[in-house]
Amino acid sequence: MDPEGPVQMDPLNLGDTFKTFVTLMQEHPHEIANAQYQLFSQYQELCQNMMARMNGEQVEPLITPERGDRRFKDEGWNHDIFDFMKQAYLITAKWADATLKDIDGKLPVRDKRKVEFYAKQFMDALAPSNFMLTNPQVLREFMATSGDNIVRGLEQMAHDIERGKGKLNIKQTNTEAFEIGRNIAATKGSVVYRNDLCELLQYDPTTEEVYEKPILIIPPWINKYYILDLQEHNSMVKWLTDQGHTVFMVSWNNPDERLAHKTFDDYMVEGAMATIAAVEAATGVKKPNVVGYCIGGTMLACALSWWATKGNTKPVESATFLTTTLDFSDPGDLSVFVDETQLHNMEQSMEAHGGFLEGSEMATAFSMLRANDMIWSFVVNNYLLGKEPMAFDLLYWNSDPTRMPVKMHSFYLRHCYLQNDLPNKRMVLGGEIMDLANITVPVFMQAAREDHIATFDAVYKSLHHLGSRSKKFVLAASGHVAGVVNPPSAQKYSHWVANSTALPESTEKWLENTKELKGSWWPTWNDWLIKKAGKKIPARKPGDGQLKVLEPAPGSYVRKHSVPMN
Structure with missing residues (x-):
């Protein structure tokens, strides 16, 4: 690839977007002038406040940092000069955000979101906290350490x-x-199955009896699986085994050029389908309870839909979807990285660098x-x-991400984020058209209130495409990760459950008929799960079934790093 070519000049396709935006601004000079007047009026008031403060008067700030903004927590920001810079910056940032939001309906939705997103990136970068001479804490440290x-x-x-x-x-x-297998991703277990794309981990039981139906977790392949097995106190895996479940986990390989040919179909067949079959072989029990997290849930839905086209409408006992998007009509902030031009540039870049995305x-x-x-x-x-x-x-x-093969990643971005083919019966996998309405197994779906990746609205909308008669929806506080990884022992956040089984069309209507429960949503999920888990049986160990132990958990694939960790 020519490094001087057009792919490298504007890989994020910002030029056309901001050209459209600037043209729009030129067509509305009065609105621009009015917005500038409002900004300078606030600057004038800020200057007056500063003069009054320097004269010893008590003056209330015009603006304060939003809750959760930790950039200005140091006491030095209360000094006259630094407080002035802080407020001037916050006024400007708030003005820019409000001005851009005011163009609602005048720009295409994708262009508007991209302009807002990159304008925020620009404003975040310009914060006085990011520069040595305008950050009081840095200046103090400079003086204390002689630079x-x-x-x-x-x-x-x-x-x-x-x-x-x-x-x-x-x-x-x-x-x-941290060291993988020692104090992170350290729950005891074994690798019982392996192919080119993944390993299957079976965890040791921690109770004398377990539920008959095992649990298989399919995590996203964008990151390592151990987000669900960090340390003992916050490991979902350990918590589930303590509740009496036999837990299996998919550990995805970290692809390089040798796996560049792998497709989305391959991930479905060799990932979701192969590991479900492996769990059945390892336990001798058909139809496990299966969990899909993020894109792992998207893949689980595809596998269930494909099986339905073959007449197998209940290949699993139940399906749990954690912060999973199936309807990408409003895909959240990640959509700013996906349009046809950016996707073309990304494909060319991946092909030129071994056939995978770093x-x-x-x-x-x-x-x-x-x-x-x-x-x-x-x-x-x-x-x-x-x-x-x-x-x-x-x-x-x-800090430990995984690579992704070009064919798989390109298919996912184009057919999900760009074209939204899955809920509209246009996605073809394994020679069959995917139809989410054919998924009829009991479903538990969890969303996170502050999730910017799989938004509350997108996850809730996705649930309505499924044909299941038994659906339960739970909303957790926090975001894409902390909203999922919230062990009961932490006693943090809240979650919301509906007072009835009704699922109205909008999230607003759903929220009107919910109750807030303090703490983790995990016990609520487990109460639902054990009704699908069968009877209690003597605890099973890795290697007891048809699949023998290959090596101890966490296995080999999770130890492959994309970048040096130290």
Whole structure:
């Protein structure tokens, strides 16, 4: 690929979008002038407040950081000069956001979302907290260490560039504090099945008796499976075994050029379908309860739909979908990265680099969804303050992404995000048209209220496409990860369940008839799950069935890293 060619000039296809936006602004000069007048009026009031404050008067701030904004928590931001810079920035950021939202209906929805998204990226980057001379905490550290903080920060930046093979790969956690199989992804178990795309882990029982029906979890292949098995205190896997379930987990391979030919069909057949069959072989029990998380849930739905075309309408006992989108008509913030031009550029780039997408590329996209927390906080901590990031299991997992084969990833983006083929009976897999209405097994679907990846609305809308007569929907607080990984012992957040089995068309109507329950949604799910789990039997161990133990968990595939972890 020619590095000077058009693919490299605008890979995110921002040029056309912002050209359309600028043209629109030029067509509405009065509105632009009015918006600018409002901004300068606020600046004028801020200057007046500052003068009054310098004269010793008590003045209420015009604006304060939103709840959860940790950029300005240092006491130094209360000093006159820094408080002025802070408020000026917050006023500008709020004005920009409001001005862009005011163009609703004048821009195509995708263009509007992209303009808003990248404008926010720009404003986040310009925060005074991100610069040495305008951050009081950094200036104090500079004086206290005679500038050694900047020296340490530059050394850490150089190391991050080296780790990223020429690209800045910001270290988000103390990776040396964790070791896969020792204190993360360490729940005892065994690998009992393996193919090119995945390994199947069977976990040791922790109770004398277990439910007859096992549980198979299909996690997303965009990341490693151990988001559901971080440490003992927050492991969904460990919690499920403690409730008396036999738990199996799919551990996806980290593809390189040798697996570049793998397709979405292959992931369905060799991933979801093969592991369901393997669970049946390992336990001697037909129709396990199956869980799909995020894109793993999308794949589970495809497998169930395909089986239905062959007359097998109940290949599993039940299906649980965790923050899973099946209807991509409103796919959330990730849609800013997907249009025909960007997809074409991505395909060319993947083909030129071995036929796969580097895990770091997807990790960067996800980090941009929460840039202040996932990018700029580490720029300040690591490079300006010169500090090592703290040890945090969730961020270790976040720093350990997987690659994706070009054919599979391209198919997924085009037929789901771009064309929304799955709910509209246009997606073809294994020679069959997918029809979600043919899925009739009992369904439990969970969404997260603050999820920007699989939005509450998108997940709820997806549920309505399924033909199941037995459906249960639960809404959890927090986002795409914390809304799922919330063990009862943490005593955090809340979740909402409906007072009836009715599922009205809109989320607003559904919320009107719900009750809020404090704490984790896991016990609510388990109450539903055990009704599908069969009778209690003596605990089964890996290797008891037809499948023999290949190696101890967590296996080999999870240890393949896309980038150096240290």
